[in-house]
Amino acid sequence: MENREKYNVDKDWLYQKYFIEKISIGKLMTILNCSSDVIYHRMKKFDFKLKPRKTNSNKGVSLKADSIDIEFFKQKYYEEKMNLREICLLLDCCGETIRKFMKKNGFKIRSQKGRKASQETIERLKKIGKENAKKILIDKDWLYEQYFIKMRSMSNIALELKISEPTVQARMLEFGFVRRNRSESKLGKLNPMFGLTGEKSPKYGKPLSPEALENLKANIPRGEKNHNYKKPEDRIDPINNQIRNCQKSKDWKRKVLARDKFICTMCKSSKNLHVDHIKPFALIKLENNIKSLEGALLCEELWNINNGRTLCKECHEKTDTWASGTYNLIKKLKEKQ
Numbered sequence: 001m002e003n004r005e006k007y008n009v010d011k012d013w014l015y016q017k018y019f020i021e022k023i024s025i026g027k028l029m030t031i032l033n034c035s036s037d038v039i040y041h042r043m044k045k046f047d048f049k050l051k052p053r054k055t056n057s058n059k060g061v062s063l064k065a066d067s068i069d070i071e072f073f074k075q076k077y078y079e080e081k082m083n084l085r086e087i088c089l090l091l092d093c094c095g096e097t098i099r100k101f102m103k104k105n106g107f108k109i110r111s112q113k114g115r116k117a118s119q120e121t122i123e124r125l126k127k128i129g130k131e132n133a134k135k136i137l138i139d140k141d142w143l144y145e146q147y148f149i150k151m152r153s154m155s156n157i158a159l160e161l162k163i164s165e166p167t168v169q170a171r172m173l174e175f176g177f178v179r180r181n182r183s184e185s186k187l188g189k190l191n192p193m194f195g196l197t198g199e200k201s202p203k204y205g206k207p208l209s210p211e212a213l214e215n216l217k218a219n220i221p222r223g224e225k226n227h228n229y230k231k232p233e234d235r236i237d238p239i240n241n242q243i244r245n246c247q248k249s250k251d252w253k254r255k256v257l258a259r260d261k262f263i264c265t266m267c268k269s270s271k272n273l274h275v276d277h278i279k280p281f282a283l284i285k286l287e288n289n290i291k292s293l294e295g296a297l298l299c300e301e302l303w304n305i306n307n308g309r310t311l312c313k314e315c316h317e318k319t320d321t322w323a324s325g326t327y328n329l330i331k332k333l334k335e336k337q
């Protein structure tokens with residue numbers, strides 16, 4: 001945006017020009033050599049109300065499409081080969097008015113063949129430089145290579161050639177090239193996040209924002225939809241952990257380990273030692289109807305050292321009661337009853 005403040009627009013002057021002399025915004029733009037943005041900004045600042053469009057055109061201040069002389073237009077556009085921009089300036093109207101007029105009277109846009117470049121275009125092409133101008137105007141293969149093989153963006157190409165992006169776009173259309181869509185233009189190496197995984201990611205090690213965290217929590221599947229869901233009958237009783245971690249249990253384990261001299265009773269290994277209940281823990285719990293830690297502490301059978309044995313991890317895993325072994329055993333016992 002241009003700097004609005006650099007235009008010194010006086011309140012009285014603007015009032016005189018716009019409301020008394022009925023000069024259009026477009027003309028004021030030319031007088032001040034500024035954009036419409038500056039004028040609208042000042043009008044708002046001075047609390048001036050914009051005149052409704054209708055009264056404007058009735059007074060004949062701005063030109064309507066109907067009032068353009070057909071013969072005059074034909075002469076200028078087709079005979080003198082003036083371009084539409086130049087005609088707009090000549091008639092002091094906007095491009096939209098001319099387009100409306102042409103459509104209404106069935107005028108076609110002049111054939112692009114043999115069209116003479118305007119002085120403006122010639123100047124611009126000079127600035128771009130001969131080689132670059134050639135590339136963009138003639139070299140279909142060059143553009144194809146840049147855009148489709150090197151996967152450069154249109155803005156990047158435009159930057160190199162010192163031309164605008166719409167010019168590149170227009171050229172592509174002319175050559176019949178189909179533009180990449182947004183998702184295609186972000187594939188693979190073209191994606192700004194390509195390869196930025198783990199520590200390279202700008203988000204690495206940074207906590208999530210509270211909103212993101214809330215959003216994440218809200219989207220966690222609950223109950224049966226969660227991949228970790230267990231049916232009530234399959235769940236491990238939380239009392240089990242309480243019993244296994246209590247001081248009495250730790251003492252029992254230590255006594256068994258000391259008695260077995262800290263080696264596996266099956267293979268004599270001294271690594272990864274476990275203490276196993278010979279008569280399964282779950283079975284004792286079931287038979288003695290243990291429902292709480294207090295109940296477990298009072299159960300003699302549970303703390304009998306003769307029911308304990310030291311096993312290494314490998315040997316423990318080979319026993320029938322490893323993992324769900326006890327569960328299956330209890331299930332069988334229940335079926336028998």
Ligand SMILES: [Zn+2]
Nearest residue numbers: 264267312315
């Ligand atoms: Zn062993």
